[in-house]
Amino acid sequence: MTRERGFGTAAWMIGMAMVILPMALIALSLPRWFDRAELGRTLAQDIARTVARSVDLEAGSAAAAVLVAEILRTTDVSSGPGCAVSCVSYRVEGDLGRGRSITATVTVELPGIVVPLAGTVGNVSWSASHSERVDDFRSFP
Numbered sequence: 630m631t632r633e634r635g636f637g638t639a640a641w642m643i644g645m646a647m648v649i650l651p652m653a654l655i656a657l658s659l660p661r662w663f664d665r666a667e668l669g670r671t672l673a674q675d676i677a678r679t680v681a682r683s684v685d686l687e688a689g690s691a692a693a694a695v696l697v698a699e700i701l702r703t704t705d706v707s708s709g710p711g712c713a714v715s716c717v718s719y720r721v722e723g724d725l726g727r728g729r730s731i732t733a734t735v736t737v738e739l740p741g742i743v744v745p746l747a748g749t750v751g752n753v754s755w756s757a758s759h760s761e762r763v764d765d766f767r768s769f770p
Contacts, residue, residue, distance in 0.1 A: 679692050
């Protein structure tokens with residue numbers, strides 16, 4: 630009979646620290662990533678639609694700024710971990726002529742993985758764009 634001693638407890642702790650814990654942190658971060666990505670898609674659609682239905686680009690841009698501020702206020706995105714001031718930026722391109730299109734591109738910061746006692750790691754940006762066609766039979770003032 631040999632006097633070998635097992636290292637089951639040590640191997641279990643190393644396995645938890647190196648495999649299970651990182652996988653759990655990634656799995657817990659996925660819902661926030663999907664939430665921010667959907668916010669970007671929704672904002673791009675709403676901005677493009679608001680500008681395409683406005684009287685001119687200046688009025689549409691002002692209405693889009695109010696819309697973005699209201700949505701960000703109600704969703705409380707800018708106060709999450711990894712977002713210092715604002716996690717959303719957008720730009721609008723296009724022409725308001727009949728049959729033309731307005732394209733809104735929104736860039737959203739996806740929060741990194743929150744590591745306990747260490748902070749966040751790995752913030753990335755994600756962009757969504759949406760084009761809205763200006764009505765062919767629209768009347769302009």
